[in-house]
Amino acid sequence: MLEIVDLHKRYELKTGRPVEVLKGIDLTVPDGSITAVVGPSGAGKSTLSRCISLLEMPSSGQILVDGRNLSELSGRALRDSRRSIGTIFQHSALLRRITVAENVALPLRNLGVEHGEMEARVAELLERVDLLHKADAYPGQLSGGQAQRVGIARALALRPRILLSDESTSGLDPRSTHQILRLLTELRADLGVSIVLITHEMEAVRAAADEVAFLDHGRIAEHGRVADLIGRGDSPAAGQLLPVHPVERVPGVRTVLRVSLGSVPVDPAWFGDLARAVSAGVSLLGGTLEDHGTRPLGRLVIGLDTDDQRQVAAAVAVLDAAGLRVIVEGGADVPVRGRPADADLTREVAGVAA
Numbered sequence: 001m002l003e004i005v006d007l008h009k010r011y012e013l014k015t016g017r018p019v020e021v022l023k024g025i026d027l028t029v030p031d032g033s034i035t036a037v038v039g040p041s042g043a044g045k046s047t048l049s050r051c052i053s054l055l056e057m058p059s060s061g062q063i064l065v066d067g068r069n070l071s072e073l074s075g076r077a078l079r080d081s082r083r084s085i086g087t088i089f090q091h092s093a094l095l096r097r098i099t100v101a102e103n104v105a106l107p108l109r110n111l112g113v114e115h116g117e118m119e120a121r122v123a124e125l126l127e128r129v130d131l132l133h134k135a136d137a138y139p140g141q142l143s144g145g146q147a148q149r150v151g152i153a154r155a156l157a158l159r160p161r162i163l164l165s166d167e168s169t170s171g172l173d174p175r176s177t178h179q180i181l182r183l184l185t186e187l188r189a190d191l192g193v194s195i196v197l198i199t200h201e202m203e204a205v206r207a208a209a210d211e212v213a214f215l216d217h218g219r220i221a222e223h224g225r226v227a228d229l230i231g232r233g234d235s236p237a238a239g240q241l242l243p244v245h246p247v248e249r250v251p252g253v254r255t256v257l258r259v260s261l262g263s264v265p266v267d268p269a270w271f272g273d274l275a276r277a278v279s280a281g282v283s284l285l286g287g288t289l290e291d292h293g294t295r296p297l298g299r300l301v302i303g304l305d306t307d308d309q310r311q312v313a314a315a316v317a318v319l320d321a322a323g324l325r326v327i328v329e330g331g332a333d334v335p336v337r338g339r340p341a342d343a344d345l346t347r348e349v350a351g352v353a354a
């Protein structure tokens, strides 16, 4: 298990002025789970990544792996501890002049592992990433996705407890990205490692992460289970995790319901129930819906051809009973492309239903 406790990182600029890049990060990644860290450029993702991989030491705070605080170590103890964290880099960072097998063997060779044992372990690792047949190839002969899988095999060589994936799917085509993410989800299940997925790709977060932390100006602005955040629907995180394209104004639509489907299982009959509950027209204006194994995850925009409060309350009551989260937008001008929900016209389920 990885625990990051009140982590601060300060740098000193050339002028002597101190700058605090990480301002008290708290994050726990249990064994066998994947936590994504996302955030805008400059938020501090790379700095956090370097601190987790112990390439840089934090100014204060703790980085605990299975309860052991690695942030206070130095010298040999620090070098040894680095083994418990395997890093997968953005462009695989393989050495181009040696073969795939030799790349994977490097961490073992540096540790002085005996030749026979090393060969067996390299074969096992390449088998795990489905690239044993490329053992004698050179990195330049691999696709981007294959090179990244070799990077994962190398990161696993020393049996780390933590896998840190630093933008490892950036720049890959969708198929290779899917393969890498599937591999990571298999690894967390098979090996029970804790995985930190630093990424700017929300598709990757939705596809692989159990939890996500939104980093902003060196602080965690929002953190939670991916499905919970999408299901809440009212936070900036939901909008980033599952963006809904703006919908055009539709003649006759007087009320817009923004409905979120998240971690709560819902009866698919809700849409029919909604249509029956109001005597006005009900239309699906837009949205995004994804299949997440046992249930759909999504955000939908539904239009009602009425702004009668009893009708709207009846619609909201149906959605509420189905366990769906809804934000209501009403008035003469809805929906308008790209216009954010008008605060005065936006009410939550409880407010409207009450």
Ligand SMILES: Nc1ncnc2c1ncn2[C@@H]1O[C@H](COP(=O)(O)OP(=O)(O)OP(=O)(O)O)[C@@H](O)[C@H]1O
Pocket (backbone or CB within 6 Å): 011, 012, 013, 019, 021, 039, 040, 041, 042, 043, 044, 045, 046, 047, 048
């Ligand atoms: N060595 C350093 N000295 C001073 N400031 C630094 C140093 N390293 C990073 N910073 C600053 O810390 C802030 C966070 O940088 P960081 O690279 O961690 O952000 P990021 O979220 O990874 O951004 P990006 O997505 O663009 O890579 C930036 O304002 C950056 O200028």
